Amino acid sequence: MKKRYSVKSLEEMPITAISFSTTEGNETGEWRSQRPLLDSEKCNQCGLCWMYCPDNAILPEKDSFQISYTYCKGCGICAKECPKGAILLVKEKR
């Protein structure tokens, strides 16, 4: 169960800033200026993109990999590392 608190006075405040949640609360996908597109035809499921992703935004599925656009910041490391050229970076449109 997640603890929740709201602060109304100085006395109630903890001594330092603590967030009672994990980083899952930070939807960093909003920062993205480039969107990686995975071509499942070219993908040989080596898993390098999954290993190199600094944000755990590539999720291994049963027989494929999925990119989580909720968290992907669009850094492009996966596209750079992919030996098959299966990941293409395109400009993010919002």
Next chain:
Amino acid sequence: MKRVISANQSVSYAVLSAKAQVIAAYPITPQSSIVEMLANFCSTGQLHAKFINVESEHSAMAACISASVVGARTFTATSSQGLALMHELLHYASGLRLPIVMANVNRALGSPFNLKADLSDSLSQRDTGWLQFYCESGQEVFDTIIQAYRISEQILLPVMVNLEGFILSHTYEAVDIPDQVQINRFLPPPAPRDCLDVENPCLFGGTTDFYINFRYKMHQEMEKAKAFCQECDSEFQKTFGRSYGLTQSYLCEDADMILVTAGTIAGTCRVVADQYRKRGLKVGVLRVRLFRPFPSEWICKALQHAKKVAVIDRDFSPGCGGIFAQEIKSALQGTRVSLPVYEFIAGLGGKDVTDEDIGGVVEQTNQTPEPGGVTWIGLLK
């Protein structure tokens, strides 16, 4: 048990006695012998601590912060450039309210490159939220490290214990190392922090709009820390028979002129005060031991009956003057005590401050009716 050791070794023995659990450090002159000895204690099994070799002082502080967040008693030591490199993380340590203890062996900052004593390195970290002590002897260094752990774990703010490079750090003297049972009683193991719970993962020090409130709480605790440091020192006296106070007065009660300084210069000042008293000039000495929080009330009380005050700084802020002098003038400003403050800068970069130099300070202060700017001692003609 008494041992003839250097003040650096005194730090190491104090950390051994305090049973630090995590030590992370990077070597730098004149600090290195502290952590070398601690590394030895760890390798021989005398100290059951995790010794982390890191690639920089910035990483040393990062390691101490992480270990301290989970409740470990941590230690690091540094000097000068190393402390400057740590600067960014010093704010994190205090902002996260972590009881980290650090020894800083005061050394001049480059350029020009200089390995010797100068308090400007730690005084440059004045606003980082760390408590700062300035020591005068190897024994005081040992005792202050022990007190520092007790203080920091109580008020949850980090403490920096400062000792001057070479002049103090490499000077050998007989240091009493108290019985471990007594130390354990004075300094029980750190209480586990209650915020760490694997069932409820949390982020420390994250983004917040409450920033100003956290800063205010830190300020409140710093204000309270003065009385707590005093109380800790009194408790220390009851257990070990030694105390130092937040400031240390020597013949101040009836003095017409009080010399104010920090660290080892105070000893020479006391000798000079004795000499002048024999000649009929009532000179006293006030050594400032605690610099942050600044014990203004204690200082003003000690100075209140004097006619003149001379501050000798082994540090300076370009474009302003001696740092202790600025703080003392500011403290006096807030009270009814109106005193002329004569400012002197001496001993930068480890230059010896002799009894003749201090005699010159007394003569100039005595003969000059009004203070006029900052006097630098020992410059070329």
